[in-house]
Amino acid sequence: MIEARHRRFSFVRVLAIATNTFTELTRLKVFHVLLIFALLLIGSSVFMARFSFQQEFQILKDVALGAMSIFTSLLAVVATARLIPQDIEDRTIYTILAKPVARFEYLIGKLAGVLLLLAIGTLAMGAMFLIVLYACEQTVLHETARQTMSPEQLNDALRAVRASALNADIVPCIALIYIKACLLGALTLFVSTFATTSVFTTVVMVFIYFIGHLQATAREYWLQQSGAGWITRTFLALVALIFPDLQAFNLVDGIIAGAAIPLAFFVKTAALGIFYGAIYTLLAGVVFYGKEL
Amino acid sequence: MSEPAVAVTELTKVFPVPWRRQEIVAVQNLNLRVEPGEVYGLLGPNGSGKSTTLKIILGLVSTTRGQTEIFGRNSRLVESREAVGFLPESPYFYKYLTGAETLRFFGKLCGLSRASLKKRVDEVLELVGLADARDRRLSGYSKGMLQRIGLAQALIDEPKLIVLDEPTAGVDPAGSREIRDLIVDLKRRGITVLLSSHLLAQVQEVCDRVGILAGGVLVREGKLEELIAIENQTELVLQNASDNLLHEIETLAVESHAKLIAHRRSTTTLERLFLEATTKHHSKE
Numbered sequence: 001m002i003e004a005r006h007r008r009f010s011f012v013r014v015l016a017i018a019t020n021t022f023t024e025l026t027r028l029k030v031f032h033v034l035l036i037f038a039l040l041l042i043g044s045s046v047f048m049a050r051f052s053f054q055q056e057f058q059i060l061k062d063v064a065l066g067a068m069s070i071f072t073s074l075l076a077v078v079a080t081a082r083l084i085p086q087d088i089e090d091r092t093i094y095t096i097l098a099k100p101v102a103r104f105e106y107l108i109g110k111l112a113g114v115l116l117l118l119a120i121g122t123l124a125m126g127a128m129f130l131i132v133l134y135a136c137e138q139t140v141l142h143e144t145a146r147q148t149m150s151p152e153q154l155n156d157a158l159r160a161v162r163a164s165a166l167n168a169d170i171v172p173c174i175a176l177i178y179i180k181a182c183l184l185g186a187l188t189l190f191v192s193t194f195a196t197t198s199v200f201t202t203v204v205m206v207f208i209y210f211i212g213h214l215q216a217t218a219r220e221y222w223l224q225q226s227g228a229g230w231i232t233r234t235f236l237a238l239v240a241l242i243f244p245d246l247q248a249f250n251l252v253d254g255i256i257a258g259a260a261i262p263l264a265f266f267v268k269t270a271a272l273g274i275f276y277g278a279i280y281t282l283l284a285g286v287v288f289y290g291k292e293l
Numbered sequence: 294m295s296e297p298a299v300a301v302t303e304l305t306k307v308f309p310v311p312w313r314r315q316e317i318v319a320v321q322n323l324n325l326r327v328e329p330g331e332v333y334g335l336l337g338p339n340g341s342g343k344s345t346t347l348k349i350i351l352g353l354v355s356t357t358r359g360q361t362e363i364f365g366r367n368s369r370l371v372e373s374r375e376a377v378g379f380l381p382e383s384p385y386f387y388k389y390l391t392g393a394e395t396l397r398f399f400g401k402l403c404g405l406s407r408a409s410l411k412k413r414v415d416e417v418l419e420l421v422g423l424a425d426a427r428d429r430r431l432s433g434y435s436k437g438m439l440q441r442i443g444l445a446q447a448l449i450d451e452p453k454l455i456v457l458d459e460p461t462a463g464v465d466p467a468g469s470r471e472i473r474d475l476i477v478d479l480k481r482r483g484i485t486v487l488l489s490s491h492l493l494a495q496v497q498e499v500c501d502r503v504g505i506l507a508g509g510v511l512v513r514e515g516k517l518e519e520l521i522a523i524e525n526q527t528e529l530v531l532q533n534a535s536d537n538l539l540h541e542i543e544t545l546a547v548e549s550h551a552k553l554i555a556h557r558r559s560t561t562t563l564e565r566l567f568l569e570a571t572t573k574h575h576s577k578e
Contacts (some may be wrong), residue, residue: 096402
């Protein structure tokens with residue numbers, strides 16, 4: 001027997017697959033279209049109608065953070081859904097897995113490529129949003145400074161402008177948008193391990209996306225009904241267990257209202273997203289291990 | 294007795310048909326042994342179970358019953374593929390990568406260090422005759438070049454066993470000849486080759502032993518010369534033989550109670566004619 005020199009898990013192999021997946025995805029037209037469209041939407045939010053500077057900042061944050069949330073989620077699903085079916089169709093999966101590459105390494109590498117793409121996309125959109133917000137803040141500050149008022153009133157006015165524009169709570173909000181997109185990527189990977197086409201995976205993910213966003217509201221409504229018996233409660237518990245509560249990652253409304261994000265809440269929500277993401281990746285690994293290629 | 298490069302024991306593979314109470318038996322009670330250093334050809338018509346057998350040997354598909362081993366290691370183990378290179382049928386690689394980048398990618402998957410990777414990429418590109426096209430994207434490669442880069446990635450880690458699924462499918466006669474020459478070269482280097490094909494003339498030129506699959510069952514197996522020899526017939530090929538000499542041989546044969554079955558002029562093969570004509574045409578240009 002030939003002496004074994006194989007390592008069960010190799011970071012180099014995972015990195016090779018991840019960088020190749022990232023390169024592959026950045027060459028997709030859909031990535032360019034989504035990113036450009038999102039950047040345009042964020043940039044154009046500055047021209048929207050306003051009655052006061054508070055409204056201007058609220059609209060800007062609403063549009064920009066909403067756009068980031070939708071486009072990163074869309075990108076996560078569309079990019080991940082095609083990875084495995086495309087490799088099977090092109091037979092590249094055979095050449096890769098005929099090398100001493102474990103199936104789990106292949107999956108992790110593919111997912112890491114998507115997460116890298118999402119990170120770049122989120123950074124680009126986040127940077128655009130912060131630049132636009134900063135530019136608007138500066139304009140409003142200049143306009144306020146030109147108004148005739150006492151120094152004390154001016155200071156209060158400037159402080160009010162700064163408080164409603166750029167603040168530290170935007171960062172955890174963007175971080176949770178990214179974590180939500182990563183979670184959707186992991187879930188899409190899991191679905192794609194037993195789906196036969198990327199179209200099927202995308203359609204299933206659209207349903208899961210809506211279930212994930214609506215389940216909290218639906219649960220509240222059903223539980224308030226006096227007739228919510230054990231069957232309804234069991235069903236709701238199962239839905240809550242299987243599908244992540246995607247609405248929990250949506251802090252945009254709070255940010256617009258000027259509410260602060262407590263650190264403990266951020267850590268709890270981020271940990272929930274990472275936990276669900278890890279579970280879905282593990283499940284994807286289990287299904288993919290037994291998949292006939 | 295040396296350890297076989299590939300050992301397939303009592304292999305059966307059944308694919309269930311979803312939503313129906315049916316199943317497809319792709320391979321049935323297959324026993325196969327490929328010795329180190331030999332070129333083994335797995336023959337059979339389309340759908341006879343050749344590709345499924347190769348995929349099971351490489352651990353890409355699970356067995357229903359039986360066992361497959363590569364150099365003594367169970368095929369389902371990832372480490373069994375350390376000593377293996379595989380070229381699938383009509384391979385398609387990432388077309389945005391260049392030839393050298395493709396080989397670097399597969400080399401990293403094999404765990405080659407940066408220094409040895411650079412050396413191996415150069416060596417393998419030279420071996421398959423793609424050194425000049427190393428920095429060209431695969432989207433600009435011809436079918437034959439893609440097949441050769443496929444062979445190059447299979448060889449990147451200096452494997453002891455190469456598995457080729459229809460290596461000359463869709464390739465023109467010149468490209469096909471180059472691949473056959475490479476297989477002969479691999480054999481000379483002591484590398485075991487297991488290939489599947491339904492192009493019998495090509496297999497006949499390179500294989501030491503063949504197995505013929507039909508409906509998932511191995512119907513014939515053995516050394517090529519033994520399988521195709523007709524025991525009670527002999528061929529004589531003469532050059533510059535006069536009519537008198539031929540007449541004498543025929544008379545002698547009749548006198549010794551042998552039967553002359555055919556008497557014809559030697560011919561070249563259509564493939565050889567094609568290669569000569571196209572090579573001359575290219576050299577004139």
